[in-house]
Amino acid sequence: MAQFSSTSQSPPLDLSFFKGKIPLVGLTGGIGAGKSAIALHLAELGASIIDSDQIAHLITGPNGAAIEAIRQTFGASYLLDSGALNRSKMRQLIFAEPQAKLQLEAITHPLIREETLRQAQRQMDDGADYLVFVVPLLIESGLWLAHLNHLVVVDCSPENQIMRVMQRSQLKRAEVEQIMQSQVTREARLIHADTIINNDGDLALALQQTSELHQRLTRR
Structure with missing residues (x-):
């Protein structure tokens, strides 16, 4: 559960080899936003997923x-x-x-x-067709934005984040809030987004948005 893929003093990831050869897509969102569900659906549609948390x-x-x-x-x-x-x-x-x-x-x-x-x-x-890099702390790292052709942010309310993480990981509310405080704000993520997947309610609607995103990316 700890978010280990944040900032670092080591040299940044160099994706320059791939630029211009294949579209590079970033997928991020706050803890509990539902990144894994969206990434799984993209994979089912045929997208190539590289998940830093995995x-x-x-x-x-x-x-x-x-x-x-x-x-x-x-x-x-x-x-x-x-x-x-x-x-x-x-x-x-x-x-x-x-x-x-x-x-x-x-x-x-x-x-x-x-x-x-x-x-x-x-x-x-x-x-x-394109590469999807699933990175929980993509914005926080300050290293990814310059490399990406498209940034997808999975978004939901902070309260939904808290309830989902408490349910799935048996953490206390204070622990989840502490993790959230170590991440950038919701607003800071959204301002960088090329596509926002709203995952605040019906998952089916979020998956429909994901399918539409896949269609747009494969039409490039």
Whole structure:
């Protein structure tokens, strides 16, 4: 649940190789907005999805590429019995000690960038119409906007965000609010959007908007 893909002191992701060869689409939104549902529907329609949060889970899962460095930096107590990162405990540390966030990012971000580029190359080689980069903290990073041809923001009210995350992740309201406060405001996301997917009510309507977006992108 911790949002690990935010800002970093390490070199930024370089997507210049892909520019002009294939449309690059960013997909973002606040926690609980419904990014995963929209990304899944785009994938079902045939879009090529590269999800930074899924990559982060992969490298911090059991035997993940980041695990040994995490063990050496933070200690074995920050790992679960399965060998995966204890995300709950790490989230608490990050909120208590900002330096820990930078230490974790120094481990994870280079690995996330490497896997992102690998997946992007593979999907372009496989003939993708466009690439969708799902990045929870896309705006916050300050690194993506210059590379993208189109930015999609999945939007809903803050109260819906809170209720959804509490229900799915068994977090307390104060914990969800703390995570939201670490993200940019709703208004800051929307001002950058080329397309806004409204996911405040009926999911079917949000999926219809997503289908229309896919049709526009594939007509390019």
